[in-house]
Amino acid sequence: ELKVEQNPLFLSMQEGKNYTIYCNYSTTSDRLYWYRQDPGKSLESLFVLLSNGAVKQEGRLMASLDTKARLSTLHITAAVHDLSATYFCAVDIGEYGNKLVFGAGTILRVKS
């Protein structure tokens, strides 16, 4: 059974600091997604990573994918309060594409 493990599950950090969230998965896949969820809200797509070595950046967030290590990272640079949310990685294992297996999520709290 595929496992998608995120760590840490909870992250409290000061504004201005840097940190990395890790997403490990246990099967072969070269399609990985990062989503953000605010409390009581739906999921917002952040990044789509489709090949080994893919790196994407948007604002203070940067995501990368190493398919050989089965590892994706979400790096936060100079955190601000508005980044407080739950971040999910999801691995696509579908035969037809788009069957996502989600990690448990990382709750990020940025303190001012």
Added chain:
Amino acid sequence: NAGVMQNPRHLVRRRGQEARLRCSPMKGHSHVYWYRQLPEEGLKFMVYLQKENIIDESGMPKERFSAEFPKEGPSILRIQQVVRGDSAAYFCASSPPGLIEDTQYFGPGTRLTVL
């Protein structure tokens, strides 16, 4: 372009009743997915549908749950004889035809509470 729409947003049912959750995909999207999110957990895949076809239902419980995506109208997730363990947020997502790599766009969810 309106996003994925789900209704109702909140649904309360008593044990044994039926719950019907509706999802209208984004315009131009022909692929629909249903996920369930239990409190403090990630989303769990339930079913993947295209118009009039169930493509992958490997995440659907074997009993009481069914899903459809008719030629006309929204996709429906139906839960018969609900139990307290069915209480969760149910999210629908959609994606356009053709590109399997495209991200899924999620709706606001239906929060089901079973009393």
